[in-house]
Amino acid sequence: MLRFDPNLRWMFTELPMLQRYGAAARAGFKGVEVAFPYEYPARQIADLLGEHGLTLVQVLTPCDWAAGERGIAALPGREADFRRSVESAVQYAVQVGGPMIHAMAGNIPTGMDRAQCRDVFLENIAYAAALTGSEGLTLILEPCCRARFPDYFYNRIDEGLSCIEAIGKPNVKLCFDTYHVQMEEGNLTETLRRAYPHVGHVQIGNVPGRHEPGTGEIHFPWFFEQLEALGWDRWIGCEYEPSGLTTDTLQWGTPYGIGTAR
Template sequence: MALRTIIIIETGVVMPKFSANLGFLFPDLPHAQRIDAAAKAGFAAVEWQWPYEATIAELKDALTRNKLVALGINAPNGDKSRGENGLTALPGREADQAAAFDHALSYSVALEGSAIHTLAGVVPADQKDAAEKTYIANLRSAADKAANAGKLVLIEPLNYRDAPNYFLNTIEQAADIVGKVGRQNVKIMFDCYHLQIMGGDLIKKYERYRELVGHVQIAGVPARAEPDEGELCYPEILKAFEKLGYTGWIGAEYKPRGKTEDGLSWRKAY
């Protein structure tokens, strides 16, 4: 089923535009070949977590030959062997954070992407105050660099089950941080999977914070598999988001139950 065009039905409603998150989809392929697979599967846009094992030239060539739109990319998240999950809120790691963001920005600019997600990091409870000050300062620096290149900076609340001790957990906290940063190009990644685990009420939360949302992502809850199982009815949720004014891409960021191509029938609901 091809979804590479926006379909306008008689009521004038615009159907969702789905982006393939190549951090999770087509995991058996090298990063550049995942772009080919996404195009073959009918996606019109792609986004990434950490594609840095591929060169910019490889990714750009794949995007060009498939005529796909590049969206967001994650900045490098530090040393996973040390349990790091981002650097932005870590006091004393400002230089590492700046280098990581600059690396992501170089990819985003070359690939003509739209946004960079810079992860906050794991912070002990007794360091929350210092971490917030560091987070705000680093986000301002990142936002100024991104603004010069015409990019958004995204921050994303992660649920405490998948990301214990992660600094940013709720959309309320994220909205507070965005306000304190005071940069127009800092927005929230509205990941329905994480936010459902952290309290749910997704439609009301989107309605409240819609002016701060820069991107939406979906996955089944609680398994983080295809968005056709679990406790969320995405056709109704996305219809509500659309009615509330969301016209952006919907990132398919889920872990396939099997081969990615075999699980794409969830799109038929749209």
Template sequence: MTPPQLSPADGFATRGPSSLRFDANLKWLFTELPFEERFDAAAREGFRGVEYSSPYDHNPNRLLARLHDAGLVQVLINTPSGAPGTVGRSGYACLPDHVDDFREGIRRALEYATALGSPYIHLMGGARPDHVRWDRAYAQFVANAAWAAEQAAGTDVTFLLEAQNRRDAPGFVLDSIEQAASIVEAVNNPHLGLMFDVYHCQVTQGDVVTRIRALFPLIRHVQIADPPLRSEPGSGEINWQNVFDELITLQYSGWIGCEYRPLNETATGLSWMKQYGS
């Protein structure tokens, strides 16, 4: 079965009349339903793409069938990570003692991304253990990111780096979105790009619109949620009209992943796409 393909013109959610394309993160949205039922639920609400962090507990052919049946495309998956409470809970990329785990995860992620037709894999940076110096963890992360990008040669897959805030991800290896961008620039491989997570940026640094503008040449994917509760746009502190207007002005043609925790049922909280997607 061939992964479904949609043109950019077909890819945006029907609730939003602009050129912005929103995809549903099925780890966070429609959680009132079993996982496999979330595909159809997302399609009913007008989404044409989905992302989720971990496909690895599911047969890729089964996931591909769910995408086909719902008329969806896979946008993004994550590299494998360890169980909560383990050293690899946020990924293995910065862990010097887990290079083999990291490389095996890259190979597995590429297999799934290729099978599902996913153009993007979030390369999980990882949390630095107390016994590992930051400079050593950072150097390992850079080396691993370069190695992963090399493995993607000959595919249509791009690995993405993301900075996460320390409140939600204590000890995370990257301090800022600019630090993630500097690695992308240093590696200088077309199979490595930047994921701009608006929520993490706002919690850690703020000045979201200016940072989007400055880093735009490196941005391949955007994710959204509204602090402080990490809920839908309009529920918190961010001026989303300014954020979306900036993306439209910059002619951003990528996907915007809805990686938020709905305040109530997912469908009832999607009115923001009408409000802000003009």
């Protein structure tokens, strides 16, 4: 059976952050994603995960999100900052069960040389790959659509695959997010099949509102069938904003044991 985990930045937001873990477990989830858990000590989060029988699936490298940063991995002049952020993420991750670490590339200012940005990105990710690999961790790269992040370093799956192949490290994988892929390029199923050998994580969000399955144009039962046919047996992150209270919008998950209190 497919396994799903909610991103607690988006879901169960009717509750304070630390209460969202228990709410996710009661709704039938066995894992969670938390973009920036760093405001809480790793030991506290590890205890909370253990208390509720949860796996922490993915975190992001730290950045100043509130100030508009969307990562810094592709920004010339920020190499030292990026390395410190990766070191912090790895140190935290090994204490909370070894989640995947997503290294966001960043928004590229107008006029900046994108070829230089790519060189910086590849160098930074090679460093991050070595550091995460030494701890048995997976590093995730994710192109993001221009509808969401118009200035982001890369937007299409092939751009992500090109970077992954250039780096050539087995622990550097692609995050395939249905919202970003469908909004940017469409052809969801064939794009998934083409990228599949490099896919390390899948996230779901419907189009155009980035809400739960059943609220937009993507027919998720078909998509999930294709994933299973490809042999997918890892997590699927719920990277969407519920269209109502989270617990009122989980009907789509009934076949997968989601939405039933326990």
